[in-house]
Amino acid sequence: MTNQVNELTRKTSLRKRLKNASVADLTKIRSHLDDLISEAEEKERAERAKEAEKQQALDEVLAQARRLGLSGKDIAKAATRSTSTVNKRIYEVDGQRIEYAGRGVLPKALKAIKDNGDDIESYRVE
Numbered sequence: 001m002t003n004q005v006n007e008l009t010r011k012t013s014l015r016k017r018l019k020n021a022s023v024a025d026l027t028k029i030r031s032h033l034d035d036l037i038s039e040a041e042e043k044e045r046a047e048r049a050k051e052a053e054k055q056q057a058l059d060e061v062l063a064q065a066r067r068l069g070l071s072g073k074d075i076a077k078a079a080t081r082s083t084s085t086v087n088k089r090i091y092e093v094d095g096q097r098i099e100y101a102g103r104g105v106l107p108k109a110l111k112a113i114k115d116n117g118d119d120i121e122s123y124r125v126e
Contacts, residue, residue, distance in 0.1 A: 091123045 007013040018026065065075060086101040093109040100107055110120045 090125045091120060092125050093123055097125070 007017070018029075021029070086103065088099040088101045091098045091100060091110060093113065096109065098107050098109055100110060106114065110123075113120050113123060
């Protein structure tokens, strides 16, 4: 809680800050506070509803997994993203070995070969 909120939650501090406020000012403040309370309550309700929806979905998934005889390890294995390995091709240009997977920016030496109209595959070692 911030110092300002902490101060406003204590009655004596609130009284000290608002001692010169008129009834009209206090009524207006109360109206604003009522609006803020309503907004906060609605936000909390929405968050609880979202959490309940998530929990219901999780319960349904777990029930389905049990019916199919899936273990936690099976689910964890399916949830982990498999990464594909990229086979790098090795080229030799002027005695220098260059690795290139065919993705991204073409290395300068290979780009120079391609710009000259030559086939870079003729420089491939493997």
